[in-house]
Amino acid sequence: MCIRNSSLLLLLFALASACQMEKADSKLATTQQIIEDLQTTYAPDKRVAIWDVTPADNTDKIVLRGKTNLPEAKTQLQARLATQGLEWTDSIMVLPNPILGDQIYGIVNLSACNIRSRPSHSAELATQSTLGTILKVWDQAGDWYRVQTPDGYLGWLDPGGLQMINKAERESYLQSDRVVYLPDLGFSYAQTNKDSRRVSDLLAGNILVRLGTNGAFTKVSYPDGRIAYLPSTDLMDWNNWLASREPTALNILTDAQGMLGRPYLWGGTSGKAFDCSGFTKTVFYLNGLLLPRDASQQIHVGFPLNTQDTKDLKAGDLLFFGRAATKTQKEKITHVAIYMGDNKIIHATGRVKIESLNPEDPDFAPERLATFVRATRPLETPDQYDIFALGDTDWY
Numbered sequence: 001m002c003i004r005n006s007s008l009l010l011l012l013f014a015l016a017s018a019c020q021m022e023k024a025d026s027k028l029a030t031t032q033q034i035i036e037d038l039q040t041t042y043a044p045d046k047r048v049a050i051w052d053v054t055p056a057d058n059t060d061k062i063v064l065r066g067k068t069n070l071p072e073a074k075t076q077l078q079a080r081l082a083t084q085g086l087e088w089t090d091s092i093m094v095l096p097n098p099i100l101g102d103q104i105y106g107i108v109n110l111s112a113c114n115i116r117s118r119p120s121h122s123a124e125l126a127t128q129s130t131l132g133t134i135l136k137v138w139d140q141a142g143d144w145y146r147v148q149t150p151d152g153y154l155g156w157l158d159p160g161g162l163q164m165i166n167k168a169e170r171e172s173y174l175q176s177d178r179v180v181y182l183p184d185l186g187f188s189y190a191q192t193n194k195d196s197r198r199v200s201d202l203l204a205g206n207i208l209v210r211l212g213t214n215g216a217f218t219k220v221s222y223p224d225g226r227i228a229y230l231p232s233t234d235l236m237d238w239n240n241w242l243a244s245r246e247p248t249a250l251n252i253l254t255d256a257q258g259m260l261g262r263p264y265l266w267g268g269t270s271g272k273a274f275d276c277s278g279f280t281k282t283v284f285y286l287n288g289l290l291l292p293r294d295a296s297q298q299i300h301v302g303f304p305l306n307t308q309d310t311k312d313l314k315a316g317d318l319l320f321f322g323r324a325a326t327k328t329q330k331e332k333i334t335h336v337a338i339y340m341g342d343n344k345i346i347h348a349t350g351r352v353k354i355e356s357l358n359p360e361d362p363d364f365a366p367e368r369l370a371t372f373v374r375a376t377r378p379l380e381t382p383d384q385y386d387i388f389a390l391g392d393t394d395w396y
Contacts, residue, residue: 027086031055031062034080042073047294048152050138053077053092062088069095069138095138095146105170106135106147106162107223111203112270113161115153119144125267126155127293128278131200132178132207132223134170134395135162150395151281153293163223173209174394178238179220181206181230184258184271188228192217199228203271205286207238207396242391245288247379249316256283256338259352269293276335279348280318283338289378290388295320295336301386302376309372310357315341316379321371333373 035053043049051073053066062081068074071094081088096104108129116123119141129135129149135157139146144156145164165173181202190197192214200222208220208230217229236244256279265273269281277295284291292298299320305312313319317339325331337347343358345368355365357372378387390396 027062028055028057030084031064031081031086031088034077034084038073038077038080042070042076043068045297047154047297048148050095050146050154060087062086063091064088065091067093067095067097067139097139099140100137100164102166103164104137105165105167106137106145106157107165107173108133108135108161109163109223110161111201111206112272113157114267115147115149115155115157115161117155119146119156121158123156125265127153127267128269130203130206130270131181132396134173137162137164149293150393151290151293165223173223177210178207179210179218179235180238180241181208182234182236186230186234188220188230190228192229194231196229199226202230205271205282208235210235210237238396242288245390247284247287247289247382249314249379251287252283252316252338252379253340253346255286256346256352257354259283260346260354262348262352264348264350264352274348274352276337276348279352280336280338284378284387285390288390289382290390290393291378295322296333298336299333299374299376302378302382303380303385305375305377307375310339310343313339313341313375314377315339317375317377319345319375320373321368322373323371324373331373335368335371337368339375 032055035055039051043051050067050069053064053068056063056065074092074094108131111131112128114125115127115129117126127149133150136148137145138148143159145162146154147157148154181204184204186202188199188202190199208222211219211221213219213232214229216232218232218235220228220230263273264275266275268274269278271282274282277293277298280298281291281293292301298318302318305317307313319337319339320333321335323329323332337345340346340354343356343361344354345357346352346354354363355368356363357369358364378385383389
């Protein structure tokens with residue numbers, strides 16, 4: 001009799017345990033689905049938003065772990081869990097990470113800094129940013145900072161690439177007497193003499209703070225306090241530079257052709273080297289327009305052109321290549337180029353080069369013609385098509 005009772009108790013315990021596990025699995029599945037739904041709504045592109053949230057079961061409550069820079073998404077998560085009658089323990093950190101204190105901004109301290117996909121020098125180069133640009137700082141892992149560039153792109157930057165600042169220092173910097181470096185490539189110097197020690201290399205579009213003039217030279221400061229001198233003719237006042245930008249097809253193509261021969265670099269977005277979208281982004285930046293980072297993002301800005309050939313294209317249009325959408329596959333954009341007219345394109349592929357989409361031309365690029373998907377016109381009322389003029393953003 002005792003053996004039978006014991007067997008019955010074991011069976012009931014096993015059934016109860018199985019029921020509890022099934023209930024826990026159901027809670028986790030429901031929570032995971034809510035998290036995924038919110039990602040679709042608030043952070044469909046992980047390149048520009050942080051929603052690293054996962055659920056775990058702890059007896060009666062779901063444990064929410066992770067980090068996000070989207071407090072409204074976290075609020076929605078909790079509201080939906082409550083609607084489902086679920087209880088939770090909140091372990092989600094809303095960024096910026098408190099470890100940063102009030103230093104939640106940074107200013108790029110190098111002519112071009114390397115921003116990586118993970119906090120490691122061996123990680124993939126995700127993007128770059130250039131001297132004088134303000135970055136948002138969200139998180140810290142060891143000596144690395146998770147930053148966001150003016151185009152919204154996220155990545156990890158080592159401390160040598162930026163000078164950490166707080167909100168008041170950011171506002172002070174934005175009000176400072178800033179100047180823009182004009183030549184394609186060059187250097188700053190320790191004295192008012194080009195034969196003196198070099199302080200840093202410089203790229204077109206780099207931003208410095210002007211401290212004064214000394215003869216034919218201008219005294220400038222770097223974000224980390226370094227002092228240097230530059231020929232005054234190499235610099236232009238920031239506001240005057242912004243006002244002088246004319247994003248016309250002629251200016252776009254002039255700057256693009258000035259970069260012919262520069263090497264291809266995956267993740268490159270500076271005058272030193274580019275990937276395909278880094279090239280288009282840099283050219284448009286020098287003409288006062290801020291494009292998104294990647295080709296698959298750039299295709300969503302600018303006036304959309306419903307053409308898959310070149311007859312209706314204009315110089316300055318952006319052409320996108322990859323795989324067109326089919327009934328079974330989504331569109332996949334893998335490359336971007338600037339249209340020059342007469343079937344010619346200029347783009348970064350191996351190096352910055354000019355090629356043709358016309359089979360009769362000696363510089364015909366058959367793989368580009370075969371993979372041409374569609375085009376956009378960013379120079380036609382850009383402000384109506386999610387392209388920001390640099391003067392309309394307080395990132396710089």
